[in-house]
Amino acid sequence: MKSIFVVFCLLFSVSAWSNQLESIRIWPSPDNTRIVLDMGSAPAYDYFMLNDPHRLVVDLRQTQNRVNFASITNNSELITRIRDSKPPSPGSYRLVFELKSGVKPSLFPLTPAGEYGHRLVIDLPYQDQSRAPQPVARQATPVGQKEIVVAIDPGHGGEDPGAIGPRKNREKHITLAISRRLAELINKEPGMRAVLTRTGDYFVNLNQRSEIARKARADLLLSIHADSVANQGPRGASVWVLSSNRANREMASWLEKQERQSELLGGVGEVISQTDGNPYLTRTFLDLSMDKSRADSYAISEHILSAMGKVVRLHKSKPEHASLAVLKSPDIPSILIEAGFISNPQEEQLLITAEHQQKVALAVFNGVKSYYRQNPPSGTMMASQPTQGGTRQHTVRSGESLSLIAQRYGVSVSRLKGHNQLQSDVVRIGQVLDIPGS
Numbered sequence: 001m002k003s004i005f006v007v008f009c010l011l012f013s014v015s016a017w018s019n020q021l022e023s024i025r026i027w028p029s030p031d032n033t034r035i036v037l038d039m040g041s042a043p044a045y046d047y048f049m050l051n052d053p054h055r056l057v058v059d060l061r062q063t064q065n066r067v068n069f070a071s072i073t074n075n076s077e078l079i080t081r082i083r084d085s086k087p088p089s090p091g092s093y094r095l096v097f098e099l100k101s102g103v104k105p106s107l108f109p110l111t112p113a114g115e116y117g118h119r120l121v122i123d124l125p126y127q128d129q130s131r132a133p134q135p136v137a138r139q140a141t142p143v144g145q146k147e148i149v150v151a152i153d154p155g156h157g158g159e160d161p162g163a164i165g166p167r168k169n170r171e172k173h174i175t176l177a178i179s180r181r182l183a184e185l186i187n188k189e190p191g192m193r194a195v196l197t198r199t200g201d202y203f204v205n206l207n208q209r210s211e212i213a214r215k216a217r218a219d220l221l222l223s224i225h226a227d228s229v230a231n232q233g234p235r236g237a238s239v240w241v242l243s244s245n246r247a248n249r250e251m252a253s254w255l256e257k258q259e260r261q262s263e264l265l266g267g268v269g270e271v272i273s274q275t276d277g278n279p280y281l282t283r284t285f286l287d288l289s290m291d292k293s294r295a296d297s298y299a300i301s302e303h304i305l306s307a308m309g310k311v312v313r314l315h316k317s318k319p320e321h322a323s324l325a326v327l328k329s330p331d332i333p334s335i336l337i338e339a340g341f342i343s344n345p346q347e348e349q350l351l352i353t354a355e356h357q358q359k360v361a362l363a364v365f366n367g368v369k370s371y372y373r374q375n376p377p378s379g380t381m382m383a384s385q386p387t388q389g390g391t392r393q394h395t396v397r398s399g400e401s402l403s404l405i406a407q408r409y410g411v412s413v414s415r416l417k418g419h420n421q422l423q424s425d426v427v428r429i430g431q432v433l434d435i436p437g438s
Helices: 002-016 171-188 206-215 244-256 258-263 268-273 279-308 345-351 354-374 402-409 413-419
Strands: 019-028 032-039 045-050 055-060 063-065 079-085 093-099 106-110 118-125 148-154 192-196 220-227 238-242 320-322 334-341 392-395 432-435
Touching: 032 055, 055 118, 063 093, 148 171, 148 206, 171 192, 171 220, 171 334, 171 354, 206 220, 220 354, 238 279, 279 334, 279 354, 334 345, 334 354, 345 354, 354 392, 392 402, 402 413, 413 432
Parallel strands: 019 063, 148 192, 148 220, 220 334, 238 320
Antiparallel strands: 019 032, 032 118, 045 055, 055 093, 079 093, 106 118, 238 334, 392 432
């Protein structure tokens, strides 16, 4: 009889605590704090806020706690204390986060992925936006003094480690290290400036990465990653640009977001605002903007691949096309760079070394600089500076005419023709023109 009673108690305890709270991870970022509750199985939960003092209360139904609160790493200025409290019902567990200020939390579950099992994610956005980085006020810059702004996006971050190598090195650390080195090189170059989408080990939403670039009025977005496949054999760097199918889907999305169209860069937002909502004109201008962005992306990626091929092994010698969210901006040329295969043991070992990270960063920088030396945006410092030999060069791209190129550099068509000994106004794609001083 006693053994039956013990078995009954064990069965009751298992059913009462059908889930386990296994760990709590906290990821502060410039504009919010993310809390991740690692669970044994899919969480069933409720939550509410309390004031005076500010608290977030999370009730986990049918859950037993296995976390030692003293072992939790908490670098968030928002969370002052984590504790438990009396649960609302037997078998449940009440978790209390004491906060410095009130928030509007967002909670959502995540299913198992990679090294992680079931999770409950809690996002706490900062009410005081002075904590978050503010866009720099852009005053009118004299013609010829504008900087070329390059947004650098270190892939993954925070609770998203990215790919994990055979020696357990995480992609998120490699991408941040390379991105910081690349930003340092760009910031040392006169006429260029870098902006990082994340500066530490925290997660940034994929859509927000493009928004950070747009707020910085970036001329280019570079997303840095490290490739991974199940087979440990492949190795080498590659460069990716947006596929035409994804471009068409994003175009449809932007056509629906009429209130967002004025935010587009390159003057297209201003032009669209003057079309009085004409859908055909809007579609035309968005098409032109996306076509130019994708053409520029491909041209820049060719320069980057050429520079990388001189110092590191390449997996693909030509730019590849893919449907990637971080590349979808219709107004910002966007490129994803795979620095190598973290899944390859030899390349993983290279990717974690400072020497190789600097090689990759320098090659990407040289590729970007090479492109902008030949194709400096109008009104920038680089456009006003002659190249070696006292002249600038421009590589003709699809859709460009001689008159368009002359207008871009502020010279007459006749002068441009004479300087290049052209007999007609016809130019071909890939043709390199010397640009005379304006």
